[in-house]
Amino acid sequence: MRKTQAFLFTLLLLLLNFCGQPARQPDEVRLRLAIDPGSLSPINYSSQEALQIINLLYQSLLTVDLEDNTLKPGLASSFPEVERKDSLTFFHYQLRPEAEWPDGSPVTAQDVAFTLKVLKSPFIRNEYLRAQIEFIQDIQLDSSNPSKFTLVCQGYTPEMQLLTGDFFILPSYLLDPQQVYLTIPLLTLSTADSSQYNTDRTRAVAARCNKLGSPESKEILQGSAGYQLAEWASGQHVVLKRKENWWGKNTGDAKSYLTANPAQINFQIIPDNTTAHLALKNAQLDVLDNIPVNEFEQLRQDDNFLKNYGLHTPQGYDLIYAAINTRKPKFSDRRTRQAIAHLMDVPGMIRVSQQSYATPTVGPVPPDRKDLYHAQLPMRSYSPEKAIALLKAAGWIQEQQGWYRILNGQREELRIELLYRAGNTMYEQMALIFQQHAMKTGIPVTLLPLEGNVYSQKIDQRDYDMHFRGLSGNPFVFNFKPLFHTSFAGPGGLNSTGFGTPESDQILNQINETESEVAKARLLHRLQEIIQEEAAFVPLYFRKERIAIHSRFSNTKVSGVRPYYDLSSFMLKP
Missing domain, CATH: 3.40.190.10 (Periplasmic binding protein-like II)
Structure with missing residues (x-):
């Protein structure tokens, strides 16, 4: 009944x-x-x-046609012309003459300029997108054609063409009807102290932009x-x-x-x-x-x-991974993290939660990008024996009740609280498999399913031991800097594990700067090796x-x- x-x-x-x-x-x-x-909000979405x-x-300058997974012009009438001078790169764009806003007015270069100023403004909540366009230094408008403009960018990488066109263009007439931002140079927001622009008028625009995206903002939530x-x-x-x-x-x-x-x-x-x-x-x-x-x-x-x-x-580009919080003293030794990684039975997780609908991976690069994926890097095996050996090497002592060691003068037990999103059967099944394997080696694992907002908040505040999560990617861009660079490891940053070494930081910078596909492949191969060695971010598989x-x-x-x-x-x- x-x-x-x-x-x-x-x-x-x-x-x-x-x-x-x-x-x-x-x-x-x-x-x-x-x-x-x-x-x-097109400037501060989180899901x-x-x-x-x-x-x-809303639309971006460039878009992806899912018919053949190729990049194509969106609001732009064509791909930008690229001009390089010394350390700067100039991307010359022209907007489609047909493009217009809901009130019938044309989409212009001034709207692109306003959008970039909003994305770079310290008064507006848009930290993630601000990092994505940090390389765009300035915009030059064409006085004779309101649909033409040039983006002035620092350095050059082949991926910049996509990144210069991969942000939603905002209607300035709706968000800045008094044209307050019109007189603020983008270059100032990019390079100098912008506190001089913290006025009543700019705060009013910022308030309108920060409100954008709520159910109450329907009148201004309009794009092209x-x-x-x-x-x-x-x-x-x-x-x-x-x-x-x-x-x-x-x-x-x-x-x-x-x-x-x-x-x-x-x-x-x-x-x-x-x-x-x-x-x-x-x-x-x-x-x-x-x-x-x-x-x-x-x-x-x-x-x-x-x-x-x-x-x-x-075959998708959604990576399922485990994250271990390196800030916790018990996880600070990478040998401890490697031991935990050896207790993740990836084939078993795929078999139970995905059946045949997943592809295991050694890193965050999709295996179908054969030029960039590190196929020579061995998959980390499920091995309780290796896990036990690594724990002992890290100084853990096994007793009848489990593992312990002295950290900062205090006795610390090796216990893991594992977070995952409540109601997600896939994560629940993976968590149960990991819990069972960890218990066999004497490591107690507490499962903590949480609702979406609470789950995200704990991760943003770094209040966790370990969690399972998904990461959406694509076959076009491999800018892993926000995910792995130590500059993004602070509260709310995407580097939630605290991953990072001087070498990995340097490699992440070089990946974004290199023009050579051969050099990029070499750098990405080394990055995948470091990710496996550090075992803070543990890639598991890409879902179908x-x-x-x-x-x-x-x-x-x-x-x-x-x-x-x-x-x-x-x-x-x-």
């Missing part, structure tokens, strides 16, 4: 979640978000769920892409509607990837996997990704389901994505690059 009650309760929750929404349109795509996006929506509201926010019920759904007469339809050949086809896109916020699976089976969702393995295998055997849905398994899409749609552009399909390109079959 209890199983029936649980099923009825889940079904009731599902039905309630779909009540009180805008009427479903014939030309509508419905899909699931695992968490509420929290913020849809992939948010980014998926922002991509439908083909959709606008229609409704946002926090914790329930986010609905986007297609703009009428959107300019992207008038871009010639580019309209094959600058698209806004579905009339409405409805994101359902369903944290529970079982509820999401039920919604898919009941045809209340058109798209579901990140399907747990067991459910996906069930769907593959369900002939009735396959009459209406197609299943897809592209598991997606179901309703068969009434064509032109879905399924890809291994997030978000794994192009919602804006979906077309109803006749």
